Amino acid sequence: MAIVLTNTLSGRKEALRPRQAGHVRLYWCGVTVYSRAHVGHARFLVTADVLVRYLLARGLGVTFVRNITDVDDKMIRRAAQEGLTVPELAEREIAAFNRDVRRLGCLPPTHEPRATAHIPLMIALVERLVAKGLAYPVPDGSVYFRVRRFPAYGKLSHRRLDDMEAGEEIDAAKEDPHDFALWKGAKPGEPTWPSPWGPGRPGWHLECSAMSAHYLGQPFDIHGGGSDLVFPHHENEIAQSEAGAGMPLADLWVHNGMLTFGADKMSKSLGNVLGIAEATNRFPGEALRLLFFGTHYRAPLDFGPGRLEEAARVLERLYESLARADEAAGRAAAPVAPAGALTGTLSPFLAEFTAAMDDDLNAAKALGLVHDRVREVNRALDGGDRTTAAALRADLARVAAVLGILAEEPARFLAALRAGRTARTGLGEAEIAAAIAERNEARRRKDFRRADAIREDLRARGVLLEDTPSGTVWKPAE
Ligand SMILES: [Zn+2]
Structure with missing residues (x-):
């Protein structure tokens, strides 16, 4: 069966037909490195990552380009506020971005071009458009x-042109309010590069047109990004690239939906921006991935209060089941690389998983199948059926490589999770255990006042107790 993706151009699901047999060329718009990346960025990063992993898993080669915008209006403003040069700001933020991406468990792109390292390519594209009469310089350069x-x-x-708002730049020299800047003439204090129209800098849309065609050729197979980039960014990329070269830029245009917070969009002005670093300080990066996979990548995703916590709890339970399976097998499951993970003969589960992912990357459905298999692992272990458990465990390791979750050694993952929790309470594991023992002793004596006092004391220190049939367990107050 073919891999099918929803193409924003047609509004329909279309089969992926790589122009080069067996090899997919993919461009995904990256970040502007002016401030820390937040969970909204995490969603596009993870969407692109799972697409790349899935293509690799199906035995395809992939050239994956994700750009870095390291000069634009926001960067110039921010650098001035902080008393930095634009390159200094870029270096600092790129280092932070790289840490964020690693915490999300994303595979590195094949190429990660920075705009400022490709200025001559951009100037060449503008020259071509001017020569064809598709672009014009104005007096300010x-x-x-x-x-x-x-x-x-x-x-x-x-959209129809006459229904659109005017382009971003307000400039009396524009022939038509919808015209957009390919190149921006120099302003005092801004970084500039020499060009045939005088010193200036590239427009944002131009960067992606020039760099995608340079690294992938034109046309290439898939161009992706957040749905907030459809207009004007991707519309303008198409105009520049297709007018310049007289051929399509990309065959499939794939867009991930935005995050919502209850009824609100995430925005700096609403004060609900959660950084990737903050989120992954508190929860494993895989919890974010798991949360994202629960909703189809194209749909808006509610990132309301408690949802990440809930995803982290689900992730922990999944790891606990895998740890149990590994313990029964007497060894950790061998790690699986994404490349080729879903090739060869597939078990019915893996075939079903593949069918779900083939259908416009339906990770929500695929994840449901994973939960079913983990329940089967538990049932097999309860019944002492180690052979079945081991077979399911091996399948789950292949799926883990595709989704980029459950990819760590379970025992190690759980130990790190617990150590992190303990560290956040400021109490030692032994100290908490001693307090629980003392409370149990108080309850045995029916000294409930003392027992409650211990519980309250722990709660005040961020440790919540829960009495279960198998004893008292604790968890951190998040
Ligand atoms: Zn772009």
Whole structure:
């Protein structure tokens, strides 16, 4: 069966047909490195990552390009506020971004081009557009794209030009308010590069057009990004690249949905921006991935209070089952690489998993199958059937490589999780155990006042007790 993805261009699911047999060329818009990446960025990073992992798992080669925008208006403003140069700000934020991406467990892209390292390519594209009469310079040294000369403008966002708001730049020298800047003439204090139109810097849309075609050729197979980039960013990329080269930029345009927080969008002004670093300080990066997989990548995802905590608890339970299976087998399951993980003869479970992922990366359905198999592992272990448990465990290791979750050695993962919890309470594991023992002793004596006092004292220190049939357990108050 073919891998099918929803193409924003057509609004329909379409089969992925790599132009080069067996090899997929993929571009995904990255970040502008002016401030820390947040969980909204995490969603696009994980969506792209699971697509790449899945293509590799199906035995395809992948060239994956994710760019870094290291010069733009926001960066110039932020650098000035902090008394840094734009390159200094970029270096600092790129280092932080790399840490964030590692914590999310994302595979590194094949190429991660920075805009400022590719200025000549961008100038060449603008020159081509000017030569074709599709772009024009204005007196301040900026160059604009003549939107009305590209009749297909609006085909990605399904809008008519006359219904659109004007382009971002307010400039009396523009021929049409919809025209957008390819190149921005120098302003005092801004970083600039020499160009045929005088010193200036590239527009954001231009960067992706120039770098995607450079690393992947044109047309390439898949162009992705967050749905907030459909207009104007991707619409403008299409206009520049397709007008310049006279051929499509990419065959499939794939977009992930945004996060919502209850009824709100995440935004700095609402004060509900959760950084990837903050989220992964408190919870494993895999918990974020698990949370994302519960909703189809194209749909909005509710990141309301408690959802990440809940995902972390589910993740822990899954790891506990795998740890049990490994213990019964007497060894940890061998790690599996993503490449080729779903090739060869597939068990019925893996075939079903593959069918779900083939259908527009339906990770929510695939994840449901994983939960079913983990329950089967538990049942097999309860019944002493180690052979079945081991077979299921081996399948789950292959799936883990595709989703990038449950990929750590369970015993080690759980130990690290517990150590992290203990560290956050500021109490030692032994200290908590001693307090629980003392409380149990008080309860045995029916000294409930003392027992409650111990419970309250622990609660005040961030440790919640829970009495279960198999004894008292604790968890950190999140
Ligand atoms: Zn882009």
